[in-house]
Amino acid sequence: MSRLFHDGLIVFLIIGVLMNREDAMMTALLNTPFQVFDLVKTLILSACLWNGLFNIIQASGIISRLSFLFQPVLYWIYGKNQEKEVYDYLASNLLANLLGLGTLATLSGLKAIQALNKSKHHRRSIIILVVINTAGFSIIPTTMMTLRQSYHSLDVLSFYPYSLIIGLTITLLGIVLTKVFVHE
Amino acid sequence: MNSFIFLLLLWSLIECLKKKVPVYQEFIKGVKEGLHLIVLIFPTLMLLTLWVNMFQNCGLIDILGIVFQGLCQLLHVPIDILLMCVMRPISSQGALVILKSIYDTFGVDHIYSILGSIIQTGSDTTLYVVSLYFEAIKKKRVMSVLLLGLLLDLIACLLAFLFYKMFIL
Numbered sequence A: 001m002s003r004l005f006h007d008g009l010i011v012f013l014i015i016g017v018l019m020n021r022e023d024a025m026m027t028a029l030l031n032t033p034f035q036v037f038d039l040v041k042t043l044i045l046s047a048c049l050w051n052g053l054f055n056i057i058q059a060s061g062i063i064s065r066l067s068f069l070f071q072p073v074l075y076w077i078y079g080k081n082q083e084k085e086v087y088d089y090l091a092s093n094l095l096a097n098l099l100g101l102g103t104l105a106t107l108s109g110l111k112a113i114q115a116l117n118k119s120k121h122h123r124r125s126i127i128i129l130v131v132i133n134t135a136g137f138s139i140i141p142t143t144m145m146t147l148r149q150s151y152h153s154l155d156v157l158s159f160y161p162y163s164l165i166i167g168l169t170i171t172l173l174g175i176v177l178t179k180v181f182v183h184e
Numbered sequence B: 001m002n003s004f005i006f007l008l009l010l011w012s013l014i015e016c017l018k019k020k021v022p023v024y025q026e027f028i029k030g031v032k033e034g035l036h037l038i039v040l041i042f043p044t045l046m047l048l049t050l051w052v053n054m055f056q057n058c059g060l061i062d063i064l065g066i067v068f069q070g071l072c073q074l075l076h077v078p079i080d081i082l083l084m085c086v087m088r089p090i091s092s093q094g095a096l097v098i099l100k101s102i103y104d105t106f107g108v109d110h111i112y113s114i115l116g117s118i119i120q121t122g123s124d125t126t127l128y129v130v131s132l133y134f135e136a137i138k139k140k141r142v143m144s145v146l147l148l149g150l151l152l153d154l155i156a157c158l159l160a161f162l163f164y165k166m167f168i169l
Helices: A002-018 A022-062 A061-068 A071-078 A083-098 A101-119 A123-135 A140-151 A159-180 B002-019 B025-058 B062-077 B079-087 B090-106 B111-122 B126-136 B141-168
Strands: none
Touching: A002 B025, A002 B062, A002 B141, A022 A083, A022 B002, A022 B025, A061 A071, A061 A083, A061 A159, A061 B002, A071 A083, A071 A123, A083 A101, A083 A123, A101 A123, A101 B025, A101 B079, A101 B126, A101 B141, A123 A159, A123 B126, A123 B141, A140 B090, A140 B111, A159 B111, A159 B141, B002 B025, B025 B062, B025 B126, B062 B079, B062 B111, B079 B090, B079 B111, B090 B111, B111 B141
């Protein structure tokens, strides 16, 4: 990853200088901390609130029941050799992704990857978790529906069946490819 | 959806009452953990934002526009659609800006706008997810996972074009 960032920045700087984009790049550079501040401001407040609520839901035992409900799917995706706590985080990540709750999905995903990292058999499961989250399969794409609604679309859901099929396909494909090529 | 979340919260609070769980302490503990997670991912967010900003402003997108010109004519789509495919795994916000310009130019219910909406929702921001998740566990060798994520993004775009040709056009 460090290589990608390093080499990428070198390429962008060379292209920027060759194409006389110094002014635009300097503006972007100066705006970066403010953009990060806006992003972190939203993320930090949402993360704290959702994590507080998530802790209450977890302490109530509901996550364990949901985890039990998702058990066959989780066992198929991640195998059966993880701790119960790990499955709780994985279940909440899966549910948050499916419901399109971005911040909660990120939060539970980060907790799940940290819990997986502590377990013995984790290499393949970690990759599967990341691949599922890069696919971002959601059955309720709230952001897009709201955006299309704000543009007064006559058919807000015209994109929905296609994106549903695509999301499901690449998620399943990602899981299968990881299972075939990555070994514990 | 909103009802589901509030019902889940209500159910949790009732269960906590039954099990005598200290709700106040649990909430405070969760908020503190949330703060800790942000400290963990903040440096990655700063670097990622800088990288994406440089990518968007160095002129590479203009070069890609010229490179993709022929492909656009072949696929019968505007250049913005192909730029969205490139931008989607790198920056969700960047892809959204392009999508909005497609909405403004052609109208929200135009076939190009529907195709753009499919591309936007078909996958997630791979670079962001891979950087953030692996930073949380301090893993450095992640190129193969990033490549797999980008391959899946490419497949998502190809499927979007396939549906566009078969059912929307």
